[in-house]
Amino acid sequence: ETGVTQTPRHLVMGMTNKKSLKCEQHLGHNAMYWYKQSAKKPLELMFVYSLEERVENNSVPSRFSPECPNSSHLFLHLHTLQPEDSALYLCASSQGVPSGANVLTFGAGSRLTVL
Amino acid sequence: AQSVTQLDSQVPVFEEAPVELRCNYSSSVSVYLFWYVQYPNQGLQLLLKYLSGSTLVKGINGFEAEFNKSQTSFHLRKPSVHISDTAEYFCAVSEPRNNDMRFGAGTRLTVKP
Numbered sequence: 124e125t126g127v128t129q130t131p132r133h134l135v136m137g138m139t140n141k142k143s144l145k146c147e148q149h150l151g152h153n154a155m156y157w158y159k160q161s162a163k164k165p166l167e168l169m170f171v172y173s174l175e176e177r178v179e180n181n182s183v184p185s186r187f188s189p190e191c192p193n194s195s196h197l198f199l200h201l202h203t204l205q206p207e208d209s210a211l212y213l214c215a216s217s218q219g220v221p222s223g224a225n226v227l228t229f230g231a232g233s234r235l236t237v238l
Numbered sequence: 239a240q241s242v243t244q245l246d247s248q249v250p251v252f253e254e255a256p257v258e259l260r261c262n263y264s265s266s267v268s269v270y271l272f273w274y275v276q277y278p279n280q281g282l283q284l285l286l287k288y289l290s291g292s293t294l295v296k297g298i299n300g301f302e303a304e305f306n307k308s309q310t311s312f313h314l315r316k317p318s319v320h321i322s323d324t325a326e327y328f329c330a331v332s333e334p335r336n337n338d339m340r341f342g343a344g345t346r347l348t349v350k351p
Binding site for chain 1 (some may be wrong): 242247269270272274279280281282283284287289319328332333334335336337338339340342343344
């Protein structure tokens, strides 16, 4: 496996379900990110982790809960979601301390549909 | 905070024709600028970036972009496109010491034979 791997690629869940998205990076990077990509809208930064510590949380509702157990793995735990949360969730990683100059390497995304 | 506007949501073009994808940004401080490309069912990949120095930046796959501070623009160009260039292109801006890279809404480039 190389680059940034996301699983599952597709997920359908009801509003009362609990599920998790997983991201794994094989690049030796030390920062990881969650972005939300909705149709016809700019990517929205959700969370940033640097060396397993959360350094950014962009006013994301508490029904999204991130977890970063080590620098290679990032999870997004989902519970009691709303239909408007349906989107493509992208994981990314970068080398060095998160800053404006970082180049992000993205995974292919997890397509989430909330019924 | 910084922001990005991509002026065209869709750009259809014939193969071997030149193309320009437009991007304007807004920021009160100096910026870093990026272009990413997203092929179907894939994540975003970096095409090119401007951090400092020469305002003409060359990237992968024959793309280039020019940073114009007075017009707050960072347009992407390619002199001759291929069918394989069909994809979604995202302009992004960030500020020094800021974790929040802001992306535009994307421009869908469709190259027709």
